[in-house]
Amino acid sequence: MMAAAAAAVGLASVEGSLVHDRNVGDFRQVDPDDDNKGDFFTATSDKAYYSSSNDPFVCVTSFDKVLQQVVSGINYQFHVHGCAVDAPSKAKADCTCGDRPIQKFVIEVYAQAWTQTYKVTKV
DSSP, rough: OOOHHHHHHHHHHHHHHHHHHHHHTOEEOOOOOHHHHHHHHHTTTOGBSSOOSSOOOOEEEEEEEEEEEESOOOOOEEEEEEEESSEEEEEGTOOOOOOSOOOEEEEEEEEGGTTTTTEEEEE
16 A cells, blocks of 8 residues: 555656646747747738837847747737837838847737737737
8 A cells, every 4th residue: 555655656746747837828938930920910010900009110120039828819929129110011021121220129919810809019
């Protein structure tokens, strides 16, 4: 009986070590890919998707890091380099900064692609 109890405790500790130490709903880093970049550019290239009229529009020249959190859709945090532009039409995937200064930005986006729901929540 003691051997069975010891084995059960040992098994429980092994199983516990196999479980991720990340909580459900936490942000996790993912590679920038066509899907998350597609969500990004869909949201950032349309003024209707911005939650604040004070947020700048950004022409992104590089993606440094992408974090995502699965909720009713996906919350993203895009860590990017780019420049502020004066219109969302200038924030499309093929945009260029020209002589505008390149800066770091963290742009937060909510996307629920299957319902066509997008929101730029913070720049």
